[in-house]
Amino acid sequence: MDSEQSFYATLGMFKTHINLLENLHGKPAMATISSFSGGFFTGKPQTHDHSNLLGMRPEGQDVRSEPLRLHFGHTPDGYVLTLKNRGEHYNKQLGKHWFEVLGARDPNTRNPTLFTLVDHQQNIITRKNITSSHTPITLMTAHKKHVGGLRLRGSPYFYLAETEEPSKVMFILSIL
Numbered sequence: 001m002d003s004e005q006s007f008y009a010t011l012g013m014f015k016t017h018i019n020l021l022e023n024l025h026g027k028p029a030m031a032t033i034s035s036f037s038g039g040f041f042t043g044k045p046q047t048h049d050h051s052n053l054l055g056m057r058p059e060g061q062d063v064r065s066e067p068l069r070l071h072f073g074h075t076p077d078g079y080v081l082t083l084k085n086r087g088e089h090y091n092k093q094l095g096k097h098w099f100e101v102l103g104a105r106d107p108n109t110r111n112p113t114l115f116t117l118v119d120h121q122q123n124i125i126t127r128k129n130i131t132s133s134h135t136p137i138t139l140m141t142a143h144k145k146h147v148g149g150l151r152l153r154g155s156p157y158f159y160l161a162e163t164e165e166p167s168k169v170m171f172i173l174s175i176l
Helices: 021-025
Strands: 002-012 017-019 030-033 046-049 054-056 068-075 078-083 093-100 101-105 115-118 134-141 147-152 156-164 173-176
Touching: 002 078, 017 021, 021 054, 054 101, 078 173, 101 156
Parallel strands: none
Antiparallel strands: 002 068, 002 173, 017 054, 030 046, 054 156, 068 078, 078 093, 078 115, 093 101, 115 134, 134 147, 134 173, 147 156
């Protein structure tokens, strides 16, 4: 990793909290998902703990949530995002986890998910291009998919996942 282009930052959204579901909704963050394939029901609904998956929740005055803290480790092909919030998932990497949903993954994976930072003019940027302490960005994965919001049938949560461009999310990157 290139330490000169690597940095620590929080990732947020206007009037919306983003973090692991356990930080947004408490642990365990259980969801009962029905499997569908080609529009057909393919099995009994299954309940899973989604605590380690990334999600978002509108700001509420009754629940506080700490910002999502990340280390952006620069590689020639993109950034490896490592969780820096205290807790069970500290130092785990963000990666594609379940369906297209992003979540905390083992940092020793051979194929980490790489992310590209894209500014509001659709330019790929790195740390040297970031001149403001708060910068609007979108994230893309190496598969040229945007990071955006996703609802899953049967789940009460709103996830962050690999999505198509119309579902992409604009984040506020705040350098620490």
